Amino acid sequence: MRRSIxxxxxxxxxxxxxLRDKKHRRRExxxxxxxxxxxxxxxxxxxxxxxxxxxEGREAHPLLDALEAAVDAAGGDVVETSAExxxxxxxxxxxQTVAGAFAEFDTSLAALDRARAxxxxxxxxxxxxxxxxxxLRTGDAVGAGGLILLDDCxxxxxxxxxxxxxxxxxxxxxxxxxxxxFLPWLRGGAGQLVGASLRDAQPYRGAPYAAPCFILVGNExxxxxxxxxxxxxxxxxxxxxxxxxxxxxxxxxxVLAYEVLASLER
Amino acid sequence: MRRSIxxxxxxxxxxxxxLRDKKHRRRExxxxxxxxxxxxxxxxxxxxxxxxxxxEGREAHPLLDALEAAVDAAGGDVVETSAExxxxxxxxxxxQTVAGAFAEFDTSLAALDRARAxxxxxxxxxxxxxxxxxxLRTGDAVGAGGLILLDDCxxxxxxxxxxxxxxxxxxxxxxxxxxxxFLPWLRGGAGQLVGASLRDAQPYRGAPYAAPCFILVGNExxxxxxxxxxxxxxxxxxxxxxxxxxxxxxxxxxVLAYEVLASLER
Numbered sequence: 001m002r003r004s005i006x007x008x009x010x011x012x013x014x015x016x017x018x019l020r021d022k023k024h025r026r027r028e029x030x031x032x033x034x035x036x037x038x039x040x041x042x043x044x045x046x047x048x049x050x051x052x053x054x055x056e057g058r059e060a061h062p063l064l065d066a067l068e069a070a071v072d073a074a075g076g077d078v079v080e081t082s083a084e085x086x087x088x089x090x091x092x093x094x095x096q097t098v099a100g101a102f103a104e105f106d107t108s109l110a111a112l113d114r115a116r117a118x119x120x121x122x123x124x125x126x127x128x129x130x131x132x133x134x135x136l137r138t139g140d141a142v143g144a145g146g147l148i149l150l151d152d153c154x155x156x157x158x159x160x161x162x163x164x165x166x167x168x169x170x171x172x173x174x175x176x177x178x179x180x181x182f183l184p185w186l187r188g189g190a191g192q193l194v195g196a197s198l199r200d201a202q203p204y205r206g207a208p209y210a211a212p213c214f215i216l217v218g219n220e221x222x223x224x225x226x227x228x229x230x231x232x233x234x235x236x237x238x239x240x241x242x243x244x245x246x247x248x249x250x251x252x253x254x255v256l257a258y259e260v261l262a263s264l265e266r
Numbered sequence: 267m268r269r270s271i272x273x274x275x276x277x278x279x280x281x282x283x284x285l286r287d288k289k290h291r292r293r294e295x296x297x298x299x300x301x302x303x304x305x306x307x308x309x310x311x312x313x314x315x316x317x318x319x320x321x322e323g324r325e326a327h328p329l330l331d332a333l334e335a336a337v338d339a340a341g342g343d344v345v346e347t348s349a350e351x352x353x354x355x356x357x358x359x360x361x362q363t364v365a366g367a368f369a370e371f372d373t374s375l376a377a378l379d380r381a382r383a384x385x386x387x388x389x390x391x392x393x394x395x396x397x398x399x400x401x402l403r404t405g406d407a408v409g410a411g412g413l414i415l416l417d418d419c420x421x422x423x424x425x426x427x428x429x430x431x432x433x434x435x436x437x438x439x440x441x442x443x444x445x446x447x448f449l450p451w452l453r454g455g456a457g458q459l460v461g462a463s464l465r466d467a468q469p470y471r472g473a474p475y476a477a478p479c480f481i482l483v484g485n486e487x488x489x490x491x492x493x494x495x496x497x498x499x500x501x502x503x504x505x506x507x508x509x510x511x512x513x514x515x516x517x518x519x520x521v522l523a524y525e526v527l528a529s530l531e532r
Contacts, residue, residue: 041509130396137514143507171508205528239527241409242437243307247520251404254517255524261505262471 001072005081008088012079016053016089016101020159029104031157032089033169035096039067041167042102049100051077055086058097067098091159104157107176109148109185116173117145118211118264121253122193124179124228125219129154131250133164135217138254139172142261146173148214150182183231186214194260195224195232196252204236204256209263217253267338271347274354278345282319282355282367286425295370297423298355299435301362305333307433308368315366317343321352324363333364357425370423373442375414375451382439383411384477384530387519388459390445390494391485395420397516399430401483404520405438408527412439414480416448449497452480460526461490461498462518470502470522475529483519 005012018024019032030050033039039049040063052071054064071078083097090099105111114120121139126132132147132154139147147156154161156174165172177185186193192210195201196217216232218224229235238252247255271278284290285298296316299305305315306329318337320330337344349363356365371377380386387405392398398413398420405413413422420427422440431438443451452459458476461467462483482498484490495501504518513521 134514134517138517140508141504141506141513141517166514167509238407238524240407241527242406243433247407248400248403248432251400251407251517251520254513255521258504258521261507 002068002078002080005079005085008085012051012077013081013085013089016051016099019101020091022155022158025155025157030101031104031162032099032101032159033162034090034092034099036061036063036098038162038167039098039100042100042170043067043070045170047102047170048074049076049102051079051101053079053081053086053089053099055083055097056080057083064098105174107174109175109177109181112146112148112173112175114145114189114191114212117143118213119144119257119260120146120148120212120214121257122148122150122214122216123153123249123253124150124216124224125222126153126249127220129158129160130164131220131248132156133161133166133169134250135253136165136168136172138250138257140168142257144172144257146175148175148177148182150177150179179228192234193232194234194236194256195229196238196256197224197229197232197235198237199229199235201235201237204238204259207234207236207263209234209260211264213260213264215253215256215260217249217256220249268334268344268346271345271351274351278317278343279347279351279355282317282365285367286357288421288424291421291423296367297370297428298365298367298425299428300356300358300365302327302329302333302364304428304433305364305366308366308436309333309336311436313368313436314340315342315368317345317367319345319347319352319355319365321349321363322346323349330364371440373440375441375443375447378412378414378439378441380411380455380457380478383409384479385410385523385526386412386414386478386480387523388414388416388480388482389419389515389519390416390482390490391488392419392515393486395424395426396430397486397514398422399427399432399435400516401519402431402434402438404516404523406434408523410438410523411478412441414441414443414448416443416445445494458500459498460500460502460522461495462504462522463490463495463498463501464503465495465501467501467503470504470525473500473502473529475500475526477530479526479530481519481522481526483515486515
């Protein structure tokens with residue numbers, strides 16, 4: 001059942017707009033994603049939005065019909081509104097013609113099935129939501145199981161991270177944990193912890209990677225804390241021909257992830 | 267000689283502020299960089315700002331003294347001003363304590379010395395200044411000679427690109443050209459053109475890379491035009507375990523660049 005909203009002060013509009021704010025998002029346990037492409041990725045991954053908002057005057061599209069049908073079938077809310085109001089909701093001048101509000105996923109370590117994939121990405125104190133989204137994309141590209149966020153990372157459900165992930169937020173599992181929880185969880189099963197490091201490390205090429213391989217990259221400016229490096233089963237280093245810290249965390253993660261992928265498939 | 271500026275309406279302040287605007291930047295042929303770290307990278311690369319702006323009440327630092335001396339020696343302008351005015355110039359709420367205005371470099375292909383490095387990065391229609399800055403960092407990391415920007419790319423001298431480059435804008439050569447100029451220039455000397463492609467391509471690992479190797483990546487959403495791919499000496503493809511376009515352009519460039527580096531040093 002489609003309903004129409006015409007006023008900026010409509011409670012649903014206010015509720016959706018507020019999801020761009022972290023505090024509100026946390027309280028509601030809901031997040032926003034926009035664009036037909038992203039929402040279709042979500043649907044393919046089995047994620048149906050609770051609220052689907054479509055702009056009036058949009059062009060008809062079979063994928064949009066499929067989305068609407070799925071939301072209807074799940075008992076969700078289908079809303080039609082003006083392009084202006086949709087723009088207000090997404091905070092973009094040229095909004096996509098569709099957006100959705102999703103329930104946040106369970107991001108506990110307990111929800112991860114480590115046997116599901118040979119590679120997992122682990123980021124520590126990753127502050128930039130764009131880098132976070134990029135790491136999700138990289139994980140998707142290498143067939144990783146997901147991204148584990150340690151300590152104080154950017155919010156994976158922020159509008160920026162969701163956008164930068166280009167849909168990978170729906171295809172990759174996401175967990176959030178403190179180091180003190182992560183390490184016992186990791187050691188409670190199979191898993192090789194590989195740290196990108198500059199200290200006492202072996203060349204990243206030809207290192208003895210083993211699945212499931214957990215690739216740990218550190219904060220953008222400080223790298224990994226020493227204690228975290230010490231806990232790694234393998235410390236590997238990438239050649240740096242220029243200045244010492246010229247590779248960014250997400251980039252180092254991608255190069256390492258592709259190396260591990262090639263090594264495991266050899 | 268240090269001079270002090272106290273008013274927001276001072277012409278130097280207006281001039282510097284305006285450099286954040288592309289049109290003005292183009293007209294002046296000058297760009298802004300901020301932060302002691304970045305300006306020191308510039309100095310080490312032999313780039314001295316024409317105008318150096320320092321915030322009052324900053325902490326003394328030998329690197330800052332060295333910067334000031336270098337600008338003085340080059341006959342440049344050293345300005346001291348309030349933190350508020352510096353914040354106005356850089357457009358950041360918490361500005362660094364120092365910023366500089368630099369003359370844009372010669373970005374013609376003719377200025378490139380291809381024999382200087384075994385790897386060069388080439389980006390086509392790269393729209394995101396953050397991606398551009400990241401590619402400059404990657405180039406620095408693998409010891410590339412520089413970044414060649416084809417067709418309509420983001421401005422390498424924009425505040426965002428300079429920031430994202432973390433100083434690599436000063437250590438990497440940068441050229442801007444149309445494809446129609448680039449190809450004859452490339453063919454006028456030694457150089458292997460390697461395209462990241464999904465079509466009729468061989469696996470990126472173990473491909474016969476040769477120096478100087480020009481690694482060509484396409485636009486973020488459309489990839490490379492077919493004619494560009496056809497002109498490549500080698501088309502290589504990265505495994506994609508997830509959705510087809512999950513790897514971003516800068517990421518694919520980094521993975522390829524590290525592969526080429528390893529291959530050339532084997």
